[in-house]
Every structure is written in C-alpha cells, then in structure tokens.
Amino acid sequence: MAEQADEGPDALHRQAQEAVLSGLRRGDDIHDLINAVAPHHAVGHFTPDAAMLEVAVSALELACPAGNEPLVYEGLQERYLPEVTFTGRVEHRNIQYALYAAACMRGGLQPDLLHDAGWWQSPLWTYAVFAVVIYARAAAERLDVPTTEIVQRIAARHGIQLLSTR
Structure with a gap:
C-alpha cells in the first residue's frame, strides 16, 4: 500500500523513483530496493510500473549512447x-518484458503496460526494478565509473535531488 493514500499519482511516481535511486546509491541489495518501492504501490490507485521503467530508460541511455555498440x-x-535467479517461463518472460519495454520507450514506442x-501475478514494477x-x-561498466x-x-x-548517504 502507498505510504499515504491521499498522495496523488505524480507524488507517488517521484517518490518511487527517489526510493530506488537512493537505495541503489547506498548499495542496497535487490530485495531492499523492491521493499523501498513497495510502499508507493497503491492498489487501485497507483502502480510504479512507468516510474521504474523511466529510470530504466535513463540507465539504458547511459549504457548505450546513440552511435555506440548496443x-x-x-x-x-x-x-x-547474478544474485537473482529467474525460474520458469513466466519469470523469464516477465524480466524480458521489463527489459524490452524500457528499450521500446527509449526508442519512442510506448508499450501498453x-x-x-x-494481469500478472507479480506486478511489472518489481521486474522494472x-x-x-x-x-x-x-x-557503470561501460563508462568505467561506479554505479553511484x-x-x-x-x-x-x-x-x-538525492539526500546525502549515511
């Protein structure tokens, strides 16, 4: 559930992005990142699918600037x-969809999320994280800089604006 039910979708969208970026900067593990975004999912009101995919698009743009090797x-x-093992066809399809959806968005095609x-059992935003x-x-690897x-x-x-780390 969302932290505050009265918060609008725009606020929840931004807060979800701040949560995942802050956690990544701290070096949180993947499960902590999922847990940090979860409070911004308000069933029937807001899901952070697009918010997470927008962040993924920005990361992909940094990994593959125009004209560089894909x-x-x-x-x-x-x-x-490597710390996450996807098992079964459904999980493999879901992560593939999230990776492809970000690539589509980067290319100018808005997927029908x-x-x-x-209808997925596990929400798309988890795979988008x-x-x-x-x-x-x-x-980070391609630019030879730290993930931070x-x-x-x-x-x-x-x-x-991310808050300073601990």
Missing part, C-alpha cells in the same frame, strides 16, 4: 544481476 540481450541478466502486464539495476550496472555515479546522472536527468 547491449546484447543474451546473458544480460546473468552478468548484471496495462494490457500487456496488468530489476531492469533498473541491470541497465545501471551495465552503464550512474545513479547521480539518472537523478539529475529526472530532476531528483
């Missing part, structure tokens, strides 16, 4: 998110 899909999850993933981590780590630097660049693109 990322290869094969092995992407195992290389940049409600129609495509609205995985996509954020995968693309942010890929960007990538997080700062993404936050700047979204006009998000």
Whole structure:
C-alpha cells in the first residue's frame, strides 16, 4: 500500500523513483530496493510500473549512447544481476518484458503496460526494478565509473535531488 493514500499519482511516481535511486546509491541489495518501492504501490490507485521503467530508460541511455555498440540481450541478466535467479517461463518472460519495454520507450514506442502486464501475478514494477539495476550496472561498466555515479546522472536527468548517504 502507498505510504499515504491521499498522495496523488505524480507524488507517488517521484517518490518511487527517489526510493530506488537512493537505495541503489547506498548499495542496497535487490530485495531492499523492491521493499523501498513497495510502499508507493497503491492498489487501485497507483502502480510504479512507468516510474521504474523511466529510470530504466535513463540507465539504458547511459549504457548505450546513440552511435555506440548496443547491449546484447543474451546473458544480460546473468552478468548484471547474478544474485537473482529467474525460474520458469513466466519469470523469464516477465524480466524480458521489463527489459524490452524500457528499450521500446527509449526508442519512442510506448508499450501498453496495462494490457500487456496488468494481469500478472507479480506486478511489472518489481521486474522494472530489476531492469533498473541491470541497465545501471551495465552503464557503470561501460563508462568505467561506479554505479553511484550512474545513479547521480539518472537523478539529475529526472530532476531528483538525492539526500546525502549515511
């Protein structure tokens, strides 16, 4: 449930983005990142699917600037998110969808998130958080900078001022 039911979708959208970026900057593990975004999911009111995919798009743009070598899909999850094992066809399809949806959005095609993933048992935003981590780590490796630097660049693109770390 959302932290405050009276908060509008725009506030929840931004807070979800701040939560995932702040956690990534602190070096939180993937489960902590999911838990940080979860309070911003208000069933029947707001889901952070688009908010997380927008952050993933920014990370992908940093990993693959126009004219540079594209990322290869094969092995992407195992290389940049080895701590998560996707089992079964459904989980593999869901992470694939999140990675592809961010790539579509980057290319100018808005996927039909409600129609495509609205019926999923596990919400799309959880897989979109995985996509954020995968693309942010890929960007850090390709640019030879720490992930924290990538997080700062993404936050700047979204006009998000992250609080100083502990």
